[in-house]
Amino acid sequence: MHRIQTIAVILTTAVSITAFVALLLLYGGMQRGVALAKERGGAQVLVVPRQATEYLTDADLLFTGVAAPVYMDSGMVEQIANIKGVKRVAAQFYGQTLAESCCSTSNEIRIIGIDASHDWLIGPFASYPIDQGLGTDEVLIGRNVSGFESGSGSLLGHKVRVVANLEPSGTDLDNAVFMNIDRLRELVAGTAQLQHFWDTYGSPQKLVSAILLDYEEGQEPYIIKNKIEAQGVRVVERSQAVADSTRQLQVVFAVMLVAGSILALASLLQFIARFYSLVWERKSEMALYRALGATRKNLKVVIGGEALIITGTGALCGVIIGLLLFQVMFSFTQSASAFPFTALPPWTVAGGVIAICLVFFCFAACAIVMPLRQVNRLDPATVMQQVDIG
Amino acid sequence: MLLRMRDVSKNLGPERILQGISCALDRGQSLAIVAPSGVGKSTLLSIAGLLLVPSAGDVVIDDRETACQDDNERSHLRATKIGFLFQHTQLIGSLRAIENVIVPARFAPTATQKLSKIEIAERAKKSLTALGLEDRLYHYPHQLSVGQKRRVATARALFLCPALIIADEPTNDLDDANAHTVVEALFRRVRSGDAGLLFATHEKRLAKQADTILYL
Known part of the structure; x- marks a missing residue:
């Protein structure tokens, strides 16, 4: 059950980051194209x-x-x-x-x-x-x-x-x-x-x-x-045509941005739910760790580490798929459409991707605040009374 | 002295669970706590194992006063000096038998710092093999019988060679063969002179094997 939930959070994160990366590159490329043309x-x-x-x-x-x-x-x-x-x-x-x-x-x-x-x-x-x-x-x-x-x-x-x-x-x-x-x-x-x-x-x-x-x-x-x-x-008239194309793209971008934002919100809620249940459902396991000598800090490292791995895996998948999706969309806009479009310089792409990933890591950080508080309240003595956790 | 409890009392809310308990245990010795259910055996073991703080009295572990120790110091003592065998085995369901045995090493890195991961795994295999579980190394807890689970839990309790072994009803729900295996493993450590065993039981036959019996 834990694995399925974890995979679901990773996939949601990946999908959200994919959408944002592809959107960033497309919109940035269009903006740059318009700017260069002007x-x-x-x-x-x-x-x-x-x-x-x-x-x-x-x-x-x-x-x-x-x-x-x-x-x-x-x-x-x-x-x-x-x-x-x-x-x-x-x-x-x-x-x-x-x-x-x-x-x-x-x-x-x-x-x-x-x-x-x-x-x-x-x-x-x-x-x-x-x-x-x-x-x-x-x-x-x-x-x-x-x-x-x-x-x-x-x-x-x-x-x-x-x-x-x-x-x-x-x-x-x-x-x-x-x-x-x-x-x-x-x-x-x-x-x-x-x-x-x-x-x-x-x-x-x-x-x-x-x-x-x-x-x-x-x-x-x-x-x-x-x-x-x-x-x-x-x-x-070039200026009119540029403005028309830009307006069209902005509408498309706005729609995609809303969809991406909903995905991001879903990710945030999933993070909160997942990381909360990570401690809540595994309270007995965490209490066992405490009984076996784990300090509160050790448990926080366990929870933080899991959050980092889940978010990092999702981010990595999202960035890779996002870049691939961008390539497909780039070819599509080049061949089937007619927008002023110029690929962004690598450092801008890298900066944007890092910024998106940071936002998601911030989401994860916000989501583990409550679980970390729960850890502080865990009583290791409960392990002596609790029923078997395996 | 490995363990000394002096005038230990414990209140839970208005209720007094334990009052004025004193006992001592050294390496190479065993101490059985015998009492009917609900009298406070598990509470006393929890206090001895630094899982609970007594309302009054002192607990000394390996010549260290624990009364003024903070949570981190108590955790460190638990990780390095104490091995627990719980009444319910408390194996982690998402981990295989061998991984369950290794869990204590995560929180006592100094105990295994000279060992590689492979060596740690080998040591866990050896522990499980010694308890007759060589063909169950990679099974999950739900794939094991009660007796096998108890043996895995025993291997975990003894994995870091703790000085103080605390066992709560170690033979509960076990058939004679499994009970013998578990008890033999625990007492073998005591006989080696490296560890002391504190256990709670309601089985008089098992209690008689201890050097000292404390009736509550």
């Missing part, structure tokens, strides 16, 4: 063809590296640049990798062609100076992109060399590969699997996928936005 700037506005939103959400475009075959005439760049109130523009051309041997990546991700001479977005994330432009075989790699660990690889059947890994941004930059816009246009034009796009939209040399821009200060954003949209394109 801190490192980026364009205020992303302009994409109107039809892009038929199969891609704003968040997909802003925060993931999913392939985005959306195209519009490159003349749109100049038209938008000439709108009053637009401070600066940068054009991007989207290609994509193929899940074939032509590419080092294992799945289809976005390749973004950039015009380095007009770029103010990618540079801050790269340790490599790109203002002189990228060479035809040079690429920049987002933090979450794999397949280029050796420093080189292939894209659409051509060898490329990694000149820099971008710092984490919490946005689509983390999940994409960047190269010279003209070189990318050449590569996609020669890729048979992408030919149907050019049959639809025309030669890639005359296309762009997205235009990033900032407003001039003091201008009314909604007026400029209306003027841009009048060109027949879709305007995605």
Whole structure:
């Protein structure tokens, strides 16, 4: 019976800590992603063809590296640049990798062609100076992109060399590969699997996928936005999209936090019940220990030790399962969702995990206060009268 | 002197359980307390074993006055000098026979400090084997008969080679064979001259084996 109760407390502790660890890492990662996205700037506005939103959400475009075959005439760049109130523009051309041997990546991700001479977005994330432009075989790699660990690889059947890994941004930059816009246009034009796009939209040399821009200060954003949209394109405001995504996540987090708190409360009550019964049900055993020479301090060490072992085992299991659960949830949010998300640095993770464990050890400490008082009242002489405890 | 009680009295509330009891016991000696039920045999054993503090009188264990000792000092004396064989065996249900025997070592680390865990376990095995329990070492109490449990309890009482053995009705509910085994184990320690035996019984035949009989 004792073993079953003890295992139940360990499991409850483990489940609660699992929930808290996974929540901490997810929420912390999201917060960091949002903070980084804000801190490192980026364009205020992303302009994409109107039809892009038929199969891609704003968040997909802003925060993931999913392939985005959306195209519009490159003349749109100049038209938008000439709108009053637009401070600066940068054009991007989207290609994509193929899940074939032509590419080092294992799945289809976005390749973004950039015009380095007009770029103010990618540079801050790269340790490599790109203002002189990228060479035809040079690429920049987002933090979450794999397949280029050796420093080189292939894209659409051509060898490329990694000149820099971008710092984490919490946005689509983390999940994409960047190269010279003209070189990318050449590569996609020669890729048979992408030919149907050019049959639809025309030669890639005359296309762009997205235009990033900032407003001039003091201008009314909604007026400029209306003027841009009048060109027949879709305007995605980054700050709004970030806020929407954050709000969604916060709701999910709040629900999970309530569930986690209920679990924590259940753990606390279980601790109190378990540790109280630990002494109450084993009063005879404790009295026997006293009769055999145990001091009150010895018994307190026994009770405290059991509490420590139960809590420690639960905490260890909870932390391990929590980290594994986080990995699963991380992959899920990366692949199936579109949130600004950046993994927390190890020391932050360690600090958070330690803090959660400390809270549970405090729970255990609170729960053994009463049992320790009971020990003080135990009379060793009762062992002479009590019936057999075995 | 191993044990000396002088004018010991004990009140429980308004009721006087014991009054003016005196006795003495040295190593190599045995003392039987004989009395009908409810007269205070167990109370007297509890006082001798430092489980109870007398209302009046002195108790000396191994030449140490215990009247002014605090709880820790009394616990230390119990752990190092006294072995208890309780009327009900008081084995711990969640521990195997061999683990029950080792329990006193947890609270008297000085008694076994020179022994490794393996050596302690070997010693416990030897104790149980000497009492005919070599095939019951790893059984839980609920898997043992009354006689076997009493023998395990006897092994526990003698495990640390205590100077004073206190046994409360050691042969209660036992058949002749088990009773003989337990009594023989207790008196063997006394005959070795290393320990004194204080026991309560209502069996005259057993009491007669003691050097001294105290009637209450």
